[in-house]
Amino acid sequence: MTATPDISADSAAVEYGGKVLAVEPGGNEPIPLEARHGTPRGLFWTWTAPNLEFATIFVGVISVAYFGLSFWQAVGAVVIGNLLGAVAHFLLSAEGPLHGVPQMVLGRLAFGHKGNILPATFMAVMCGVGWFATNSVSGAFALAGLLGITPLAGLIVIVVAQTAFAFFGHNLVQRFERLAAPILAIVFLIGAVIIFSKSDVSAGSADGGFSMGGFLLAVGASFGYTAGWTPYAADYTRYLPPTVSKMQTGLFASAGLFLSCTLLMVVGAASMTIGARTSDNPTDAFTANFPSAIADLTLLAIAVGAIAANAINVYSGAMAFVTMGFTLPVGAQRALVSVFFGVAGFLVAWWALADAAASYEAFLLLVAYWIGPWLGVVFADRVLRREPPSLELLYDRKYANWGGLAAFVIALVVSVLLFCNQERFVGFVVRAVPELGDIGAFVGFVIAFIAYLLLARSQVEKSLQQYG
Known part of the structure; x- marks a missing residue:
């Protein structure tokens, strides 16, 4: 059995403490009690800032423009x-x-x-790289429209900035989110007022x-966006x-997530009732x-906002990578992995610049x-x-808890094969009943929950006896 990490003896973590302009040491070790700091209230801003960005708005845009819904x-x-998504984030936070x-x-x-x-790999690749690339694209388009530069040049600026925040780690990321959130909120609220003053929210669907x-x-799609933060909670x-x-910890974290996501998605939906798009650049439009x-x-x-989102994406993507069991012979292994994900995310974002809307959906x-x-x-295990x-x-x-892995794989494969709705593959049930849209995530949750209760109960009881 591996010895339990000594949470009171990590001198590097204790020294790091509440420092902001310092590289967070280590990888996925427990945080020593002497290094704990902060209050739950700060989590509201932590989870507000990364969602005050165009990727959030675009969920509302595609709901009207691509899914054919009316504003309401x-x-x-x-x-x-x-x-x-916010309920799940509450429980995990x-x-x-x-x-x-x-x-x-x-x-x-x-x-x-x-x-x-396996789930750590999914998170590291799809969230640490995929979300990084997705948000970088919107930031790149915004800088291109603002400064009159190419989207690629804007992408380089965005990637360098957000990777730097993630490299320094937890405290700088948290501080940046708290400083950026009120400013971003004011700007987007002004934009929301203008959008609603010109929109026709009574218009019907396409x-x-x-x-x-x-x-x-x-x-x-909205669940995918919001619940996409839950593996970071x-x-x-x-x-x-x-x-x-x-209660306060979960409430402040989930409230910041729910309010910011809902507000900007609604604004995005309203923007599509004003008129036809005037530019191929989505942020300019x-x-x-x-x-x-x-x-x-x-x-x-x-x-x-893209930088605020991706500082978190790269940080937690690197954390997931370290959790997979890879170790580097340095004290700041998470920081170095953050740089790796920054480079990987840049390459994926560069590829996605050509068709941002389709890639995002x-x-x-x-x-x-x-x-x-x-x-x-995860929730079945908690039960x-x-x-x-x-x-x-x-x-x-x-x-080991192979019942959990089996439940995850079974649910993932069955839900995708039967209920997914993608351009390149439509699940067999959805082909017969198109009105189902895409409920793969929700079917997957139910199957995994039930399968875990059946397959892992004995192992959970054994672990409670062994480690109780």
Whole structure:
């Protein structure tokens, strides 16, 4: 059995403490009690800032422009999707302060040490690289429109800035989010007032009726966006003292996430009722109805919002990579991995510049496909465990829970084959019943939850006895 990390003896982490302009040491070790700091209230800004960006707006845009919904239908869809994602974020954020470990380390409870490599890989690649690339594209377009440069030049500026924040780590990322959030909120609220003053929210859908398939696609896309943050949740609460209120921790984190996502998605849906797009540059098209000064300010806010989002994406993507078991012979292994993800994300974003809209729609649903089953396994594990997890179990390399991995894989494969709705592949059930839209994530959650209760119950009971 691997020895439990000594959470009181990590002198580097204690020295790091609350320093902002210092590189966060280590990888996925528990945060020592002496290094814990902060209050739950700060989480509101942590989860508000990264969603005050154009990628959030664009979920509302595609709900009307691509899924064929009216404004009010789109509002209903994004509220449902965001609420489901925020509830999951509430529950996972509240767990972070207990042991002071990242979210993917907590995932070892349900998947075992080796089995957890698969969901950690999904997170590292699809969130650390995929989300990084997606948000970088919107930031690049914004800088291109603002400064009159090429999108590629804008992409380089964006990538360098956000990778630098992630390299320094937790404290600088948190500080940047808190400083950026109020400023971004003011800019986007001004833009929202202008959008709603010119929009026609009473306009009907493109086909003049209600499309259940389009509605469920929008629910899935908004859920994919909001729930896409859930594998990061404990990463940003693990530095809080273990004595803080779990209710406040979850509430502030989920409230910042839900309010920011819902507001900007609704604004995006409203913007599509004004008129036809005037530019192939999506950020220019969004700001076309603004006075020039407000348009420039909004473009700048979009660029800053992309950096705010991706500072978190790169940081947690690197954290997931380290959790997979890879180690580097240096004290700042997470920082170096952040640079690697910055480079990888840049290359993917460069490729995606050619067709941002299509790439984004597909990516949102792809994220949701694995998040749904992952949440199903994680929450089923919480139902079976009657007491908080042992820190010793989380770092025991011999601990296995193959029932969790099996439940995840079964749910992922079945839900995608039967219920996904992508341009290149449509699930067999959806082919017969197009009105289902894309419910793959939700079916995956249910299958994974039930499968885990059936396949992993004995292993959970055994671990409770062994590590109790």
